[in-house]
Amino acid sequence: MQERARATRRSLLEAAACLFAEQGYAGTSVNDISARSGRTSGAIYFHYASKEGLALAVVKDRFATWPALAAPYTDPAVPPLERLVALSYEIARALAEDTVTRAGARLWAERDTIDAQLPDPFALWTTAATRLLAQARTTGHLAHHVRPAATARTLVRAFFGLCTLTEALEGPQTVTDRLTDWWGLTLPSLQRGTDPAEAVSRAA
Amino acid sequence: MQERARATRRSLLEAAACLFAEQGYAGTSVNDISARSGRTSGAIYFHYASKEGLALAVVKDRFATWPALAAPYTDPAVPPLERLVALSYEIARALAEDTVTRAGARLWAERDTIDAQLPDPFALWTTAATRLLAQARTTGHLAHHVRPAATARTLVRAFFGLCTLTEALEGPQTVTDRLTDWWGLTLPSLQRGTDPAEAVSRAA
Numbered sequence: 001m002q003e004r005a006r007a008t009r010r011s012l013l014e015a016a017a018c019l020f021a022e023q024g025y026a027g028t029s030v031n032d033i034s035a036r037s038g039r040t041s042g043a044i045y046f047h048y049a050s051k052e053g054l055a056l057a058v059v060k061d062r063f064a065t066w067p068a069l070a071a072p073y074t075d076p077a078v079p080p081l082e083r084l085v086a087l088s089y090e091i092a093r094a095l096a097e098d099t100v101t102r103a104g105a106r107l108w109a110e111r112d113t114i115d116a117q118l119p120d121p122f123a124l125w126t127t128a129a130t131r132l133l134a135q136a137r138t139t140g141h142l143a144h145h146v147r148p149a150a151t152a153r154t155l156v157r158a159f160f161g162l163c164t165l166t167e168a169l170e171g172p173q174t175v176t177d178r179l180t181d182w183w184g185l186t187l188p189s190l191q192r193g194t195d196p197a198e199a200v201s202r203a204a
Numbered sequence: 205m206q207e208r209a210r211a212t213r214r215s216l217l218e219a220a221a222c223l224f225a226e227q228g229y230a231g232t233s234v235n236d237i238s239a240r241s242g243r244t245s246g247a248i249y250f251h252y253a254s255k256e257g258l259a260l261a262v263v264k265d266r267f268a269t270w271p272a273l274a275a276p277y278t279d280p281a282v283p284p285l286e287r288l289v290a291l292s293y294e295i296a297r298a299l300a301e302d303t304v305t306r307a308g309a310r311l312w313a314e315r316d317t318i319d320a321q322l323p324d325p326f327a328l329w330t331t332a333a334t335r336l337l338a339q340a341r342t343t344g345h346l347a348h349h350v351r352p353a354a355t356a357r358t359l360v361r362a363f364f365g366l367c368t369l370t371e372a373l374e375g376p377q378t379v380t381d382r383l384t385d386w387w388g389l390t391l392p393s394l395q396r397g398t399d400p401a402e403a404v405s406r407a408a
Contacts, residue, residue, distance in 0.1 A: 024316050026230065027316070109313060110316075110317075112228050112231070113228065113314075120373075122373060145388075150385055151385070153382070153385075154382060154386050155389075157366045157370060157382070158362035158363075158365055158366045158386060159362075159365070161361055161362055161363070161364050161365005161369060162361045162362045162365055164365065165326070165361040165364060165365060169324075178358060181354055181358045182358050184393075185355065185359075185390055185394070186393070188392065188393050189388075189389045189390070
């Protein structure tokens with residue numbers, strides 16, 4: 001792709017992400033995106049075919065950042081449960097602060113009103129959490145009764161509900177504190193023979 | 205209100221709840237509700253003023269059932285944490301099976317697209333959970349570090365996320381099993397000196 005076309009696509013995608021995050025999908029028109037980006041609506045149809053196409057591109061752009069976001073949490077020198085907790089804070093921060101991530105979460109919440117199949121991030125998160133729990137088993141940090149895959153599934157859903165409901169009810173500024181409360185309730189069940197409060201405070 | 209007017213209001217409300225639960229708010233027209241209920245759209249405007257008015261009435265109808273739903277869980281003969289777990293299964297069942305509850309949850313998820321202030325159930329649930337945790341403190345069943353109000357807030361959000369995401373990703377039939385997984389991770393942190401697995405299986 002030529003440099004200029006790439007710049008146009010990027011500016012359309014960023015304008016759309018801002019507007020979807022702020023106003024939702026139904027509340028954002030192609031004209032709004034054109035006005036915010038300073039590009040013509042013709043450019044939107046040329047590069048993304050439709051508003052649905054742009055929504056899908058925003059969601060895919062969010063997934064493209066996942067490997068870079070997750071990479072720091074593969075360091076084997078750090079205990080796996082500590083990495084799991086730290087990764088959850090990283091995702092919570094992205095959900096509270098990063099425009100494309102916020103837009104992705106809102107588009108997913110509004111998925112029934114969007115005429116496109118939007119992929120969700122839960123499989124990626126669950127795979128990452130399963131791997132970290134399995135590593136914690138190997139290193140002897142995981143409680144005996146914990147099954148990594150089933151537990152990862154439960155953790156991801158409760159975590160996402162906690163973050164999104166906290167933001168809806170209180171705003172984004174308290175998400176980190178509530179996440180600490182949640183880990184305080186949850187982490188002791190995962191751990192074998194370490195101090196849960198210490199693991200949460202080190203990772204936060 | 206006369207008997208006939210009450211019957212009309214009820215049939216409109218039930219038709220609207222079904223359609224909101226199935227198709228969402230934006231996907232349901234006043235004409236759809238008229239067709240489903242067998243009443244005229246004039247009756248809708250006469251009794252509820254607007255589609256927003258009907259949405260609000262559905263949500264309020266859901267709250268009206270709360271005291272009856274919560275009442276069985278006030279029995280002081282049953283340990284408070286066991287009542288908390290049992291109440292969560294009751295709410296999860298309503299979220300999975302009861303039309304008005306399902307409609308209320310979906311309308312809340314779509315609240316940004318609805319031109320009305322829809323109350324949410326989280327304050328009611330959190331108050332009930334706080335009371336049960338405080339009772340567990342009194343009866344000596346609550347772990348020392350647990351603060352009832354903050355913990356109730358965390359539990360309600362994680363619980364709701366677990367139920368709604370499970371339904372979205374897997375359908376309603378697995379919600380009860382996933383809730384059991386979640387309590388298995390969460391209940392041990394609340395309890396002082398009882399067997400968590402036993403409390404979950406008794407209450408389910």
